[in-house]
Amino acid sequence: xxxxxxxxxxxxxxxxxxxxxxxxxxxxxxxxxxxxxxxxxxxxxxxxxxxxxxxxxxxxxxxxxxxxxxxxxxxxxxxxxxxxxxxxxxxxxxxxxxxxxxxxxxxxxxxxxxxxxxxxxxxxxxxxxxxxxxxxxxxxxxxxxxxxxxxxxxxxxxxxx
Numbered sequence: 001x002x003x004x005x006x007x008x009x010x011x012x013x014x015x016x017x018x019x020x021x022x023x024x025x026x027x028x029x030x031x032x033x034x035x036x037x038x039x040x041x042x043x044x045x046x047x048x049x050x051x052x053x054x055x056x057x058x059x060x061x062x063x064x065x066x067x068x069x070x071x072x073x074x075x076x077x078x079x080x081x082x083x084x085x086x087x088x089x090x091x092x093x094x095x096x097x098x099x100x101x102x103x104x105x106x107x108x109x110x111x112x113x114x115x116x117x118x119x120x121x122x123x124x125x126x127x128x129x130x131x132x133x134x135x136x137x138x139x140x141x142x143x144x145x146x147x148x149x150x151x152x153x154x155x156x157x158x159x160x161x
Contacts, residue, residue, distance in 0.1 A: 002038030005097040007090050008067065009108035010047040013151070016109050016133040023156040025107075030131070030155055031065050034105065042097050043067045046086035048074045091116050103127040106145070111138025118144045131155070 008027070017025045027045075034040060045062045047055075049071040059069045072086055087110065098104050098120040106113060109132035117128040130137070130145040134152075142148045 002103055003041045003101040004034060004038045004103045004105060005041055005094070005101045006034065006043040006105045007094050007107065008045040009086065009090060009106070009110060010045050011085070012108045012110050016136040017151060017156060020133050020135060021156055023159065025151060026155055026157045027062060028065055038103065040066065041101050044093060045069045046090055047071055050074070087112050095120060098124045098126045101126060103129060105129045105131065107131045109133055109137035109141065111140045114138065114140040114144040117141070121146070
């Protein structure tokens with residue numbers, strides 16, 4: 001059975017699906033789809049810590065699905081800019097897990113991960129897959145993975161009427 005590790009860049013997926021579709025990514029549907037492809041050894045969701053009860057409920061839902069949720073504080077700088085990304089944490093965790101699984105799945109459109117996926121394939125011969133919103137996923141990331149899956153209607157939370 002194929003051993004799979006999943007790495008979800010929550011902020012990236014949230015903002016890209018909201019911008020293009022006006023809807024949220026359906027992590028439960030995604031999980032059910034991936035379960036049919038093999039054994040999920042590791043699944044980590046990277047998010048920004050929030051006092052918002054909606055965000056806390058969402059993070060609990062991710063845990064219930066099977067994700068480990070890693071939180072990082074949102075940093076508001078004096079100049080008004082903000083910082084709250086998980087690129088280094090995702091990179092370290094994905095690289096470490098790549099030696100232990102047959103396939104890594106990255107949910108992100110961030111081109112900063114292109115070299116990581118290239119290196120994982122070269123070093124560990126691990127299959128690399130990316131799920132991202134087609135128009136907002138960096139071409140370099142799409143080119144660096146073995147298979148790119150477009151996030152489309154089928155992986156979104158149903159519209160409310």
